[in-house]
Amino acid sequence: SYVLTQPPSVSVAPGATATISCEGNNIGSKSVHWYQRKPGQAPVLVIFYDTDRPSGIPERFSGSNSGNTATLTISRVEAGDEADYSCQVWDSSSDVVFGGGTKLTVL
Amino acid sequence: QLQLQESGPGLVKPSETLSLTCTVSGGSINSGSSYYWGWIRQPPGKGLEWIGTIYFSGSTYYNPSLKNRITMSVDTSKNDFSLKLTSVTAADTAVYYCARREGVGYGSGNLFDYWGQGTLVTVSS
Numbered sequence: 001s002y003v004l005t006q007p008p009s010v011s012v013a014p015g016a017t018a019t020i021s022c023e024g025n026n027i028g029s030k031s032v033h034w035y036q037r038k039p040g041q042a043p044v045l046v047i048f049y050d051t052d053r054p055s056g057i058p059e060r061f062s063g064s065n066s067g068n069t070a071t072l073t074i075s076r077v078e079a080g081d082e083a084d085y086s087c088q089v090w091d092s093s094s095d096v097v098f099g100g101g102t103k104l105t106v107l
Numbered sequence: 108q109l110q111l112q113e114s115g116p117g118l119v120k121p122s123e124t125l126s127l128t129c130t131v132s133g134g135s136i137n138s139g140s141s142y143y144w145g146w147i148r149q150p151p152g153k154g155l156e157w158i159g160t161i162y163f164s165g166s167t168y169y170n171p172s173l174k175n176r177i178t179m180s181v182d183t184s185k186n187d188f189s190l191k192l193t194s195v196t197a198a199d200t201a202v203y204y205c206a207r208r209e210g211v212g213y214g215s216g217n218l219f220d221y222w223g224q225g226t227l228v229t230v231s232s
Binding site: 006031033035037040041042043044045048049054086088089090092094095096097098099100101 | 111145147149153154155156157160168170171204206208212213215216217218219220221222223224225
């Protein structure tokens with residue numbers, strides 16, 4: 001089965017840039033989607049197809065994907081960005097696969 | 108704006124069946140095209156786990172690790188879809204989410220663009 005690995009936690013100061021990685025075998029050949037989850041709220045799609053942003057998602061959110069690593073980058077981090085972020089792909093043998101999630105803490 | 112809402116018991120006894128329903132509002136569950144409907148869960152302290160996906164026609168796609176215990180169904184007249192998970196154990200304790208899935212399989216997005224808020228189901232006697 002296909003496995004996606006994320007760091008459990010990332011901490012960043014307000015105004016700085018946060019980068020969250022998602023590692024998987026040849027993930028660069030797959031489409032990666034990213035979700036933001038806050039307690040008690042519905043998860044939100046923040047990046048799809050590696051780099052695209054849904055309407056309503058700030059331009060501060062961006063994504064990249066190459067080789068064995070996909071990355072979610074949040075520029076000029078705000079307190080409201082504190083949340084859990086999960087990457088997701090489709091794999092022909094596993095269907096939908098999620099990463100373990102990364103808790104972003106804004107210091 | 109499409110909205111999804113999970114409902115069902117918050118407490119289930121071990122070995123019994125977990126039953127949840129997701130009611131869709133603001134859009135039709137049989138809008139067809141490339142939209143499917145799915146269940147995802149998050150056990151405490153763990154990541155998201157895909158459970159299964161259903162099309163309005165009734166076609167289903169299940170996580171192989173749960174396949175023997177899952178049944179999903181859709182009721183287009185009520186605009187909802189349901190999940191049944193049999194023989195539950197403490198390992199099935201999780202927040203259960205329903206979501207709309209765009210596409211299934213190669214060449215499709217396979218992304219979840221609308222989600223419910225989730226419902227906590229605890230398995231305990």
